[in-house]
Amino acid sequence: MEYKKWFDELGESTPSTEKIYISDYDTNFSSSILQKQIVIGTNEVIDVYSTTSTHHDFKMIAIAKSDTDYSSLTDEEYSVGMIPELLTYFEYYIAENDWKFDYGDIFKKILENRYYFQSDLGNIGFFLPEHFFPAFVYNKDAFKIFMCIPLSDSECEYLKTSGQELLIKKLKAYNADVSDLFRESCI
Numbered sequence: 001m002e003y004k005k006w007f008d009e010l011g012e013s014t015p016s017t018e019k020i021y022i023s024d025y026d027t028n029f030s031s032s033i034l035q036k037q038i039v040i041g042t043n044e045v046i047d048v049y050s051t052t053s054t055h056h057d058f059k060m061i062a063i064a065k066s067d068t069d070y071s072s073l074t075d076e077e078y079s080v081g082m083i084p085e086l087l088t089y090f091e092y093y094i095a096e097n098d099w100k101f102d103y104g105d106i107f108k109k110i111l112e113n114r115y116y117f118q119s120d121l122g123n124i125g126f127f128l129p130e131h132f133f134p135a136f137v138y139n140k141d142a143f144k145i146f147m148c149i150p151l152s153d154s155e156c157e158y159l160k161t162s163g164q165e166l167l168i169k170k171l172k173a174y175n176a177d178v179s180d181l182f183r184e185s186c187i
Contacts, residue, residue: 031051031052031087031091031092032051033050033051033052033087033088034049035047035048035049035084036050037066044065045066046063046066047063047064047065047066047068047083048061048063049061049062049064049083049087050087051087051090051091058143058144058145058146059143059144060091060126060146060147060148061129061145061146062083062086062087062147063147063178064179064181065177068181072118073118073119073182074115074116074117075115078115082115086110086114086124086148087148090107090124101146103126103146103164104126104127104159104163104164105125106123106124106125106151106156106159107124108123108156109123110122110124111124111150119181119182120185121150121151121152121181121183122150122152123151123153123156124151125148125150125151125155125167126147126149127146127147127149127168128145129145131147131168132147132149132178149178150178152187154185154187155167155170155171155185157187158170170187173186174186
């Protein structure tokens with residue numbers, strides 16, 4: 001599978017598992033989400049989720065610490081499979097609404113409204129993966145890759161007023177761990 005090279009470039013990897021999530025939004029819409037655990041640095045394990053569908057000319061990835069306690073972030077019914085379901089929802093929403101989006105765009109309040117997220121990071125911003133993982137490798141001529149990063153309301157406002165590059169600099173200066181769904185806002 002083409003994702004293997006990308007994830008191997010991120011760090012040492014443990015065996016991956018691929019899960020198929022069938023959307024309940026429409027019986028004609030399904031999305032395949034690849035989940036892989038990778039090791040960053042010496043001992044931090046994160047889960048990387050990636051869309052594999054052919055519905056669009058882009059792919060999406062999301063990351064979270066492998067030991068994330070989702071039950072403390074959201075209601076029990078949403079805590080299992082939240083990130084794969086979120087990526088599937090994005091794909092469905094974009095296809096149904098013919099939503100044109102690009103790097104630096106925001107899906108406001110999606111985590112807060114859809115999953116009753118108990119974190120200040122209730123929004124999702126779309127970024128280039130290499131801003132956070134310089135070794136991330138993929139064929140840019142074939143399709144775009146969007147990395148979904150949870151953002152606070154103040155980070156979203158800063159993104160809108162100052163732009164993507166300055167927010168990324170703030171996140172890096174603050175040493176924000178974008179895989180930590182409990183992280184504090186950098187703004």
